[in-house]
Amino acid sequence: MKKLLFLILGVNFLITNAYSQKNMEPLKVGVIGLTHTHVHWIFGSEPRGDIKIVGIVEPNRALAQKYAEQHKFSMELVYSSMEEMLEEVKPEAVTAFGTIYEHLEVVEAAAPRGIHVMVEKPLAVSMSHAKRMKELAQKHNIHLLTNYETTWYPTTHKAYELVKEQRAIGEIRKIMVHDGHKGPKKIGVNQEFLEWLTDPEQNGGGAEVDFGCYGVNLLTWFMEGKKPNSVTAITQQLQPENNPKVNDESIILLQYDSMVAVIQGSWNWPIGRKDMEIYGVNGVVYADNRHDLRMRISEGYDGYEEQVMKLDERPAPFDDPFALLAAVVNNEIQLDAYDLNALENNMLVVEILEAAKKSAELNKTIQFKN
Template sequence: MKRIIYILLLCLAVLSAKAGQDTPVRLGIIGLTHSHVGGVLNDKNKPYVIAGIVEPDKQLAERMSKRFGFSMEIVYSTMQELYDQQHPEAVACFNATYYHQDVVRFFAPKKVHIMVEKPLATNSRQAKEMAELAFRHGIHLLTNYETTWYGSHEAAAQLIRKGEIGEIRKAIFRDGHTGPVERNTHPEMIPWIKDPVLNGGGAVMDFGCYGANLMTWLMDNRKPLSVVSAFQTIKPDQYEEVEDQATVILTYPEAQCILEASWNWPVNMKTSEIYGKNGYIQIPDKETLLIRTGEKSLVQQINPVSRPAPYNNPFSYFCAVVRGSAEEDPQSSLQNNLIVMEILDAAKESAKTGKVIYLK
């Protein structure tokens, strides 16, 4: 009889855990001033319910409400109001990068998981405090990059780890567009994206972080030995306080990486070139990969499939991590993004001083 009761209790526990995994995550949205917020508000197959939105600018909230169809009844002025009224399990940040730290300070002690839009913070000092809070309170603190979900990057990494092009010797990452003012895709983002405090810089923070994230991932979280950079402001009438053009060189013991970040390019661009000891891979977009494995070999084009669910959507992925049905992706992890912040800090210091910065 005891054995039967034990089996029944075990089955109930399994069913309860399964039910918990299938229950939509109660997700809070912090801020509406980042252009990427449309991705979460317009998600048609979401494994979450939007428990509430924090946005003190009511006019902005009303415009976004009309555009995306959410009720103004779930809009709150403060994080405290959201938490008291809705008790979200997780929050996604779409505010200025400088305020990511405030979100972690508030929600980490309450055991609420957090995803921020790239980069993690405006500097390493902020990032380290945020990481310490996440570790202390046992929450996930993830950073979302568009390029994490590219099938082409995932396929390239698999080929590199299989030794198809040999050890990495050089990588070039080009990320940029015509500029946030010129694009005017989300007017509420423009004031803070070109603010040296709220964004931590200009193009290097907006776009240099992509290549730093990808190279750190491909190098298995090994830091570069040194960082040297050159910044320019080509359009001072638009970007008077920050750089709109940045080139950063990372040096490793047997490899070099170039990050090219720009608000001056004629088209939107996120491309990668990875050169190994025996061949190279070029990634012109998220669906295409070109590989050449030797001097006498031909270039092969590969069109990799999309990453499997939930790794094909940042918010489905975040919810799966919260539910425990998916592991943290290395590109989103704190281990990676703390190094990214060190690289960005060193790049800004090098541009300021004209010196090569050596990482500890």
């Protein structure tokens, strides 16, 4: 009887150990495109051990060589086409670091092979692209995630906790989101990135797409997927010498039943910023940057009691996009429908951005139907 018990315990240990070892194995990831400089992020993330880059697609060999020298990877990892890389190395997931227009092509190649996809923000250049991407993801049962820098800010999630879960400032009345910098050319992005970032077809627009998407993504999360009643936007080109094909200034107004939102995505900020202000009936939360958050509770007319917080990084895998991707693919984490990375959230982001572009073009408010 003792021998049988030890045998059963031994088998259980081996099974548990094998499962643990499997979970510890890094997710095999292919990187498609090197023209989006956010790609440095995944190379910096790989040493964490959550992922292993098994193939890279970049037809520009000179550009690939620069990255290879900087990040110390072999040029043998680099392929000139998606089909070649996907067939030869068979990654479990791919990340898209090319143009926004190319996101659809990535999903078209990966989804039928059962390969999961993470794209950089926003999800797509248009609703027609987004709908096709969603259709493919659902048909082939793959995860399709979108990555935003602000998703990984501890302040983003602390603000949500204070406002939505603790109701620390009362019912929300206004959210203001500010994102951007001096402009792609002024901050010195490399030529390969600049060429498509300032192209209306390849990027889907100008500053309202590049930086307006952050605010729309956050609002969709705070509003739990509820569509705004209306979208009103203005855009302007203040740097024609640097951005001749697209606007570089945008303000998007979203109107809900009991609150409003102001989203300012700009390539004209004198100082780069990604911050948010949330106003409730009793106070305000300021998410000033990645780590600094303030909450003010109203006292009288213009007085307030202020609490200042310096936040640590979030625990793994919620501190890194590729760690989260691995956790989702391995079924360790299940995203809610309107989580910041989730497909349903980002479908609505594209829909609202498309309405914003139409509003600015027609100089009129676009009504939404919930």
